[in-house]
Amino acid sequence: MKYGRVAYGGAVHHCTPTPDDRVRLEDGRVVDDSAVVWLPPLVPRTVFAVGLNYADHASELSLGTQQEPLVFLKGRGTLAGHRATTRRPAGVAFMHYECELAAVIGRTARNVHRDQALDYVRGYTVANDYAIRDYLENYYRPNLRVKNRDQATLLGPWLVDAVDVGNPSGLDLRTLVNGTVTQTGNTRDMIFGVARLIEHLSSLMTLSPDDVILTGTPAGVVNVDVGDEVVTEIDGIGRLLGYVVSDPAPATPAVGG
């Protein structure tokens, strides 16, 4: 099964897809997918992200591979749903998307071995985890100013049951900017697959239902500009659409003092 969450008619609804790609609300109404405001398919508890988890992307950034996953966290203000608009600050040179498989934890996990780790996954969705590299600083890198922008972490449209996905390794993923493919990869090329990420994270802390793990992106990130339509899609999981929009206020330098 696939599940979504939308705003429609003045309220938030859970929904499922119809065979002809429309949206069936939990009360039975069927509406066009453009008639709803898409929200992330769940309200995440903790959102983990993993950097440099595809060898090709790591080399793209001139960085070596890691002994253990490079993990960082996100706050709630950065989350947005399918068809979201994401602001590009005026004057920046390099804002890029990142197409990522997102795994959603379904039950409490602590010190889980990789062989059992996938049993703790409730389902998967697609993420587009934007970065604005102009703001990269070498403190707790990648810093939140790069990776925790408002509405810059898109999730959706659907949360797909893990049982319907089976092995999360071997899924083709790609990004299209204005219809042109700019990024391709396959989840089998992750350095740390979903099971190993759960093993690692659950060795450090207790994972809980609705924790979300963004598993990293392969090579092929390019700059996007105001007006661009960005599609990140993963076969069998979904096709997540977003738009880059202008930012009315210029970024101001953040100075010490």
Add this chain to the structure above:
Amino acid sequence: MPVIVSGGRGAVASSSLPCGGAGLASESTGPAAFNPLIPLRFRGLVQTAPQTVNMLIMSAAPELRHGRERAAIAPVDGSVYGVVLNFRADIDALGDALRQPPYLAPPRAPVLYVKPANTWSADGDDIPLPAGAELVQVAATLALVIGRVACRVDASRALAHVASVRVVNDVTLPHASVYRPAIRERCRDGFCPMGGPVAVTDLAALLARARFRTRINGAVQQDTGAEMMVRAPASLLAAVSDFMTLLPGDLLLLGAPRQSPTARAGDVVTVEVDEVGSLENRIVRSAEQSS
């Protein structure tokens, strides 16, 4: 007079409160009840369900309260952000290293981290030592609880976006490098004990004079204040809101020096902020430590 609001699941029986909560129901007409910046959840509790709310005045000089009952954590309705390198001593200690690899340049924007939900705990909860660790760093700090959306706010008006404050013990494993996010060090279970939200009538004045004291087994090991910070609280909130919007219910911790005191298994750690309150938590070996 500060007022502590502990509501919902966080409500504790007044008989278990160190200073007694009885007889203070009239406080529900105090500033907390009418402060428009207090999240609706608390206001509703204050106004309509006084039996589930305890409001008490903390003693000005909290004493160690060994063995007091464990309090449930007051709800956190948002994300919790901390800041590192916001003490001038940290910048001074790094010195020329700020310009050397891997840092290459001094920090420009506030350096933030997230304290995720697994770290959140309450006054009286044990702080588990992770497997393989002998020491944790502990530090009193204060959380600003956002009451009104803060997006690109000016420092001169930033504190108007704050509904209340909470005392926090921001626990971490010591780590020399601040190059990569310190998930292993900062995000362990129980590493963020928090007190309940406290409404303050003159926040700017409180922040200017408040002492953030960290005691280990009763002895003061650290005493910090806003005058030691790179960015004072209002400037910090403004600088953060310049690149990410803070939402009502989010917490922004004001930080602590990187050379905060260390504690080991069995130690009782007290963090206290004048006029706000205190927390007392014991460091314990976790079950997995035997492995």
